[in-house]
Amino acid sequence: MKGIRESLFSRAGATAVMLLCTLYFLVPIWxxxxxxxxxxxxxxxxxxLWFADFHLGDNLSELFAYRDGVFLRWMGNSILYTGGAALLxxxxxxxxxxxxAKYRFPGREALFNLVLGGVLVPATALALPLFLIFSQLNATNTxxxxxLPSLVNPFGVYLARIYATASVPDELLEAARLDGSGEVRTFFTISAKLMFPALxxxxxxxxxxxxxNFLLPLIMLGNERLFPVTLGLYSWNTQVNQIPELRMLVIVGALISILPLIVAFLFLQRFWRSGLGAGSVK
Amino acid sequence: MRSKSPVRALLFFILPFGLLFAAFYLLPIGYAIKQSLYKVQRTGTFGPATEVFGGFEQYQRVFENGPFWSSVGRVLLFGVVQVPVMLGLALLLALLLDSGLVKGRGFFRLAFFVPYAVPGVVAAIMWGFLYSPNLSPFTSLTSSVDFLSADFVLWSMANVVTWVYVGYNMLIIYSALLAIPQEVYEAAKIDGAGPWRTAWSIKVPLVMPAIILTTVFSIIGTLQLLAEPQVFRTFSSAVSSTYTPNLTVYSTSSIPNFNLAAAFSVVLALATCALSFTFLKATQRGGDK
Known part of the structure; x- marks a missing residue:
């Protein structure tokens, strides 16, 4: 009897904590x-926190029309910068x-440690020297x-090594070699498929x-038409005091700017769960 | 395509990343160190500026720079409070999700994770509005506490960072919890351990590596604070242009004084590496026992 009451109490307490946290996380977005x-x-x-007359359509068309549709351009830039850099x-x-993970060669551990050191180097410490290097090449503001700097992801190499060790058996690679498949082809046709959830x-x-990423575009870019959406919204927000009507556009723009990621999460969630839990499958 | 020697395949695998890593990680680090050892000299007041070797002169200026060190102190204070609160909450939520005490796990996991989809800049803008007394839906709260005042703004930013990252950290810890084999729990049940005792004595020690990983990332993130304070400058006059180390780097480079800014960057990167490395070593030693 005592046990049942205790577990009811635990259940109610746990659910209350979860609901409270749900409010905390979702009310700002609401x-x-x-x-x-x-x-x-x-x-x-x-x-x-509640709707009045529904005006979203007008707000959207104003947002998209403002200054020759610069907001849509920012969204496009963000998707290009982010999608392209993340995919490649x-x-x-x-x-x-x-x-x-799969080849033994001299300097392997040294290379791995160098990349691992790269994980600890804060990306923001690189932004300023990158700006100076690009300005010597007259390539800033492009x-x-x-x-290009966004392509490099040392943590990804670290994860890929762990996942490749765990999910690509050596025997399989040996068998592919015996079948006459080249190393590169084996990677793209067999290994990459096994690593897919991890990827x-x-x-x-x-x-x-x-x-x-905020600092790199903030330092690199002067031309508003190259901005990612984060930098664009930031620049509007700094002008709100001079141009008060921008505030509405910042709010509508902020909402639109988070939609692609939420969609990506929902879409990739299935794969992601199995990827993160890769170690749990025996 | 059949490559006879694995060397060619190996180069094909490693070179693309390796070259980009060299160009956009190693080269900038080297360049920042070189820049930090130079200074700009003028002949006369209006003469042309030339860059000459200055040795450790910039570093001396970094160490004598009061605002920079108080900004370092500020982010350390921020980290000492915010990181444990954020990770404690993440751990609690992960344990609750894993405990089987609540229904609708899929919903909660997604709800907690949604803020991670909000970029730091956008989250800061949104909370900036929520803190502003004339816009906030929580007027009873914002009229009694000024969230944007000098005393409070650091913790208002801590709340923004916490809000964004709890779900992400929770998911990492939760996936570590899912990886614990069921037999461990059965053994605990036979020994008569209740859910709280199981959580504290079995689950937490087993997910320690995940907690350590998230702590290191949080330490790195804290020292790099930039987007939130930069955005909050438009909402609050209490946030100066040297409020965090990274803001100091940014404002020094826009003077422009690239040599000094490079020295700030190098010191900050070294401090970050040293701190996360020390933390990793300390926890490893603790784990050996």
Whole structure:
């Protein structure tokens, strides 16, 4: 009897904590959604956490039309910078981590330790010297000045090595060699498939890291039309005091800017779960 | 394509990443160190500026720079409070998810993880509005506490960082919990351990490596604080241009004084590496016992 009461108590307590945390995590986003759906005049005059007249369509068309549609351009830039860098960066990291896991060669451990040291080097410490190097090449304020440095993901190499060791058996590679398959072809047709759930994890981590990167574009880019959406929203937000009508656009823009990642999470969640739990399958 | 020697395949696998790593990691580090050893000299007041070797002069200026060291102290204070709170909450939520005490695990996991989809800059802008007394939905709270005042703004930022990263850290710890084999729990049950005791004496020690990993990433992230304070400068006058070490680097480089900014960067990178390395070593020694 005592046990049952105790477990009921535990259940209620645990559920209460979870619900409270759900409120904490979701209310700000709910506020953003509700706020983005209101007209300017109702934004500050109506209940902040509930809808008034639905004005989202007008807000969106104003956002997309503002200054020749610069916001859509920013969204496109972000998707190019982030999607491109994460996709290419994941393939490069996977190949390097795979080679470190599956081949013995002189200097292997030294190379691995160098890459691991790279994980501890904060990306922001690189932004300034990268700017100086690119400015010597007259290449600052270009797409490439942000895109190329974003390709490098040492943590991805580290993860790829661990996952390749765990999920690609040596016997399989031996068998492929006996069948006459080249090393590179074996990687793309067999090994990469076995590593796929892990690669999704690496891709997502890389995607979020580049999507969040702020200092590099802030230092590198002067031309507003090259901005990623984070830098664009930041630049609007700094002007809110001079141009108050920008505030509404910042709120609607903030809502739109988080949608692609939420969609990516929902879409990749299935793979990601199996990737993270890779060690749990015996 | 059949490559006879594995050497060619090996180069094909390693070179693309290796070259980019050299160009965009090693070269900038080397370049920053070189820049930090130079200084700009002018002949006369209006003469042309030339870069000459200055030895450790910039580093001397870094060590004598009061605002920089108080910004380091500020982020350390931030980290000492925020990292344990964030990871404690992440651990608690992961344990609750794993305990089987709550229904709707899929929903909760997703709900907690959604803030991670919000970029730091956007999260800071959003919370900046939520803290502003005239916009906030929590007027009773914002009218009694000024979240953007000099005393409070550091902890307001800590809340933003916590909000974004709890779910991410929870997911890493949770996936480590899922990897624990069931037999371990059965043994504990036979020994008569209740759910709390199982959590504390079995689960937490087994997921320690995941907790250590998330701690190291959090330490690195804390020392790099930039987006949140930079955004909060538009909401609060209490955030100066040297509020965090990275803001100091940014504002020094926009003076522009690249040599001094490079020295700040080098010191900050070394401090970050040293701190995360020390933490890793300390926890490894503790784990040996």
């Amino acid at each position: 506020w953003l959604l509700v706020g983005a759906s209101k007209s300017r005049s109702q934004f500050s005059s109506t209940e902040p 960066g994941t393939i490069l990291a996977a190949m390097c981590g795979y080679a470190l 797409f490439w000045s942000v895109f 999704v994890t690496i891709f997502l981590f890389h995607f979020v890291a580049v999507w969040n």
